[in-house]
Amino acid sequence: MLFNLKILLRSVALHHGSQLAVRNFHCGKSVQSNVQMKGRHLLTLKDFTGEEIKYLLWLSADLKYRIKQKGEYLPLLQGKSLSMIFEKRSTRTRLSTETGFALLGGHPCFLTTQDIHLGVNESLTDTARVLSSMTDAILARVYKHSDLDHLAKEASVPIVNGLSEMYHPIQILADYLTLQEHYGCLKGLTLSWIGDGNNILHSIMMSAAKFGMNLQVATPKGYEPDPGITKLAEQYAKEHGTKLSLTFDPMEAAKGSNVLITDTWVSMGQEEEKKKRLQDFQGYQITMKMAGVAAPDWTFLHCLPRKPEEVDDEVFYCPKSLVFPEAENRKWTIMAVMVSLLTDYSPQLQKPTF
Numbered sequence: 001m002l003f004n005l006k007i008l009l010r011s012v013a014l015h016h017g018s019q020l021a022v023r024n025f026h027c028g029k030s031v032q033s034n035v036q037m038k039g040r041h042l043l044t045l046k047d048f049t050g051e052e053i054k055y056l057l058w059l060s061a062d063l064k065y066r067i068k069q070k071g072e073y074l075p076l077l078q079g080k081s082l083s084m085i086f087e088k089r090s091t092r093t094r095l096s097t098e099t100g101f102a103l104l105g106g107h108p109c110f111l112t113t114q115d116i117h118l119g120v121n122e123s124l125t126d127t128a129r130v131l132s133s134m135t136d137a138i139l140a141r142v143y144k145h146s147d148l149d150h151l152a153k154e155a156s157v158p159i160v161n162g163l164s165e166m167y168h169p170i171q172i173l174a175d176y177l178t179l180q181e182h183y184g185c186l187k188g189l190t191l192s193w194i195g196d197g198n199n200i201l202h203s204i205m206m207s208a209a210k211f212g213m214n215l216q217v218a219t220p221k222g223y224e225p226d227p228g229i230t231k232l233a234e235q236y237a238k239e240h241g242t243k244l245s246l247t248f249d250p251m252e253a254a255k256g257s258n259v260l261i262t263d264t265w266v267s268m269g270q271e272e273e274k275k276k277r278l279q280d281f282q283g284y285q286i287t288m289k290m291a292g293v294a295a296p297d298w299t300f301l302h303c304l305p306r307k308p309e310e311v312d313d314e315v316f317y318c319p320k321s322l323v324f325p326e327a328e329n330r331k332w333t334i335m336a337v338m339v340s341l342l343t344d345y346s347p348q349l350q351k352p353t354f
Contacts, residue, residue, distance in 0.1 A: 037340040041152045041159045043145075044167040045203055046232065050210030050240075053173070054354050059336035060177050060329070062347035067103065068332075075105030076339050082108045083131045085116055085140040086162070092304060093162050093170070096331040097139055101338060109135065118147055128154035136342055158341040165199060166226070171303050172203040173333035176211070178326040179259060182299060186354050187212035190243075192257035192294070194218045194250045194284055195310065197225035200263045200303060205233035205244075211354055214243040218253030220280045250284050257294045260286055261301045262310050278309060286311040291320075301326055 035055040045053060066072045082101050086094065094110065101108040118124055118140075124147060131138050132155045140148055141162035152159040161169055180186055191208055193201050197219045205225060208215045215233070217225065224230070224246065237244040247253055254260060265281045266274045291298055300321045302311060315321060339345050 038342065038344060039158060040341060042169060042337055042341065043148050043152060043159065043161045045169045045172065045207040046167075048207075050207075053176075053207055053210060056173055056333065056336050056340060057177050057180060057354070058349070058351050059340055059345075059347050060173065060333045061180070061352065062349040063335050063339065064329075064332040065349055076343050076345050077101060077104040077106030080106040080137075080342055081135040082106060082338070083135040083138040084108055084110045084162070085118070085138065085142070086110065086112055087118065087140075087142045088163060090141060090163070092327055092330045093141055093334075096334050097162070100331045100335040104335060104339065106136075106338070118142065124150040125154045127151070129156075132156040137338065160337060160341070163199065167203050167206070168199045168303075169203050169206075170334055170337060171200060171330070172207060173337070174326055174329040175204075175261075175301055175303075176207075177329045177333055178301070178322050179299075180352065180354065181325070181329075182322060183258070183297075184353075188214075189258045190214040190216060190256060190295070191259045191261060192216045192218070192253045193261050194253055194286060194290075195262040195281070196265055196267075197223050198263060198267065200261075201225050202229050204261070205229055206236075209233065209236035209240040209242045209244070212240060212242060215245075216253040216255075216257060217244075217246045218248065218250040218284070219246075220284065221248055223280065251290060251293055254286075254290045255293045258297060259299050259301060260291060260294060260315075262286055263303055264305070264307060265310060266307075281309070285309055286315050288312075288314050291315060 035052050037052065063074070067074060084094070084097060098108045098110065116127065118127060128151045135157065137158045137160065138151065138155060139160040139162045140151060142148060142164050145164035145166040148159060148161055148164055161167055176186060179189065183189060191204065191213055193204060193215065201217065202225060204215060206229065219225070230246070233244055265277050286300065298320060300311070300315055300323065302316070302323050304323060304327055306316060316323065
């Protein structure tokens with residue numbers, strides 16, 4: 001009976017998603033949180049507790065409500081500047097960070113490999129120290145996660161991971177905000193990852209259990225997630241009473257799922273592997289047939305850009321696809337990250353139930 005009630009409630013949410021997104025967050029008195037994040041680095045969600053990640057989502061919803069819905073101007077980052085190092089190109093990470101930081105009154109500075117070549121024209125140590133002396137934070141989108149670790153060691157300002165080969169934490173925050181808006185609660189959801197065992201999956205594995213979410217993973221043989229990350233994710237699942245399963249069967253992973261998630265099969269830097277990867281991932285395209293074994297209230301996420309072989313048009317453009325709200329939420333979540341690391345601001349919205 002309880003299971004059927006949960007399905008019914010989530011089905012209602014599916015048809016009234018926009019209203020639910022508003023109802024889930026209520027404006028009230030400012031609530032002082034015990035979470036203190038000012039001055040910290042954000043390299044991986046492994047380093048953050050469930051309450052700290054929930055705080056970031058709460059703050060994201062607060063900024064979205066006050067700025068987008070109420071039309072308030074919040075110059076919380078007035079006088080602040082941000083170094084943005086991009087070894088890899090990006091649409092959503094660059095645009096969300098630049099527009100979000102500027103909307104809060106700050107000044108973002110975009111640096112490509114033509115402006116800065118980490119560890120080549122100048123050592124990582126020197127780069128970290130120079131940028132720390134001129135800007136208040138550094139967001140770096142890099143090939144090697146070890147470069148982020150080095151920057152964090154030498155910098156005197158917060159370092160934010162804009163993507164590395166191991167993790168993509170700011171993407172997952174947007175995913176979770178989108179699901180919170182849609183379902184009204186994250187606890188008890190079952191997420192299904194169907195695709196490559198990459199940095200997106202790693203970030204989900206480092207955080208899903210902390211919200212009480214189950215995770216079902218399907219990857220082709222040879223494309224499994226990092227063994228060390230899998231071991232830690234299994235520990236998290238045990239600690240939080242959630243389920244983590246890994247399989248090579250996409251249909252098995254999709255069974256009973258609330259959220260179907262995939263990503264590109266060929267990431268930047270893997271172009272030479274494209275032909276082999278497309279062969280190895282045969283059968284992993286998300287289709288309505290696969291969605292047919294998911295829960296009745298299933299939704300779909302993809303961090304974009306998307307290729308048709310990963311998910312067909314019928315799923316990608318259907319009403320259950322949340323990919324475009326997910327993309328927009330990249331902006332509100334990165335704004336929350338910057339505000340939390342650089343200011344003492346407290347959310348004005350009542351804290352939601354996650």
